[in-house]
Amino acid sequence: MVASAAAGCSDGAGAAPKITTTARAGIAPTPPAKGAYFGAWVPPEVRGAATKTPSSGSASGSASGSASGTPSGTATGTSPGKDADKPGMAPVAAFERDMGRQLDIVQSYRGWxxxxxxxxxxxxxxSNRYLLLTWAGADTKEIVEGxxxxxxxxxxxxxxxxxxPVFLRWSRDMDRSSVKDRVHSPADFIAAWKRLRQIFTAEKVDNVAWVWCPTARGFGASNAGAFYPGDDQVDWICADAPPGADYEYRDMSESLKLFMQWARGRHKPIMIAEFGVPKSYGQRRAEWLRAATKTLEDPQxxxxxxxxxxxxxxxxxDKRRAYSVTGDTHAVSALRELATTPYFNPRNLPVTSGG
Known part of the structure; x- marks a missing residue:
């Protein structure tokens, strides 16, 4: 069954193509008819003392209920921080208090x-949050060999x-040169992707939305698009889009430009799964986030x-690769503005006053 959503409109954004996915509506995560879900990766340890997530080059790292196309529970009356006592949720709840709302998506990184x-x-x-499960990759040839x-x-x-419903983001950043030894080639990656999907299909796993996610930068220097498995194999197209440590300052619109141009040719919803404003931007962090909000208010x-x-x-x-907004009043305020903008709150989750 194919789910579809008509693209909405936002100020300054052009019309997006009709959006389709292979995900089963009512079972797996499907895109909102209007707007975009807001989520975050918040390290599961005490904030400021977190362990590393598995890198894109690593193959190692660190439920129950009836199926539903939306997370269990209802949005009404859910206040940020209410699940702080549940395993791994205290840092997430603290971030949600800063944002003045509950997250739609919580990201989790798992090794191969x-x-x-x-x-x-x-x-x-x-809870009534979506899980974005980022699963590390392995040697593609070995996967294909069984x-x-x-x-x-x-x-x-x-x-x-x-x-x-689970978002599954497997082998992200497959276009990086640092992972070539295990990814090998676009053809090998695509063959491995298809084998994963084949096995999931054989096991009748209907509650997964497949998220294909190279780097945004890969649409420039390298050919990230060559790793695309095909419209029948992908539910969401995605990009990781940090500004880049080699830039003194770079707007998100520049980071995403080539990826967005490529994505216009796909009838797929877009997810930006890793974005952040570096601490090296100092007093301009809030300015960057407000500009990013306008860039992300795109109908696709x-x-x-x-x-x-x-x-x-x-x-x-190293402030160029540090993205936490904790303790930066102006950055927290600007990110909160993004999070509480109606466009990024399509489920109309309760918003608290203050910040």
Whole structure:
């Protein structure tokens, strides 16, 4: 069954194509008819002392209910922070208090051989938030040869058993040169992607939306589009879009420009799964976020996920790869403005006053 959503309109944005996915409406996550979901990655440890997430080059790292196309529970009366006592949710709840609303999407990173769902995953699935499960990749040739069939089947069964809609973002940033030794080539990646989907289909896993996610930068220097498995294999097209540590200052519109041009040729909803404003931008962080809000109010963009973490920084002095807004009053305020803009609150979740 194919779900579709008519693209909405926003100030300054052109018309988007009719959006279709292979996801089953009412079972797997499908895009909102208007606007975009707002989510975040918030490290599961005490904020400011988080462990590293698996890198795009790593193959290792760190529920229940009836199936539904929307997360369980209702939006009405849900206040930010109410799930702070559940496993892994305290940092998420703290971030939600800063944002003045509950998140639509909570991201979780899992290694290739890591079991899931984790404690955080289960907490998210038991709430009315969507889980964005970012699953690391492995050697594509070994996947195609069948070496990991049993592992893939076990993960498929685990996701099916949750009975909840899950975004699955497998082997993100596959276009990076740093992962060429395991990705090998676009053809090898596509063959591995199709084998995963084939096994999930055999296990009758209907509650997954497949998110294909290279880097936004890969549409410039390299040919990220060559890794695209095809419209019949992908539910959401995605990009990771940090400004880049080699820039003193760069608007999100510039980071996303080439990716968005490519995406216009696809009848798919867009997710920006990792974006953040570097601490090196100082007093201009709020300005960057307000400009990003306008860029993301695009009728084809249906989900945005903030990377609220400093874990990619090489050390405490590396501000170009540090994206957490915690403690930065102006940045928190600007990101809160984005989060509480009606466009990024399509489920009309309660918004608290103050900040």
């Amino acid at each position: 051989k890591s079991d899931f769902p984790s404690g955080l995953d289960t907490s998210v699935l038991d 070496k990991y069939d049993a592992l893939i089947r076990a993960r498929a069964k685990a996701i099916k058993a949750t009975g909840k 963009v249906k989900a945005v996920v903030y990377f609220d973490s400093d874990e990619q920084a090489e050390d405490a002095r």
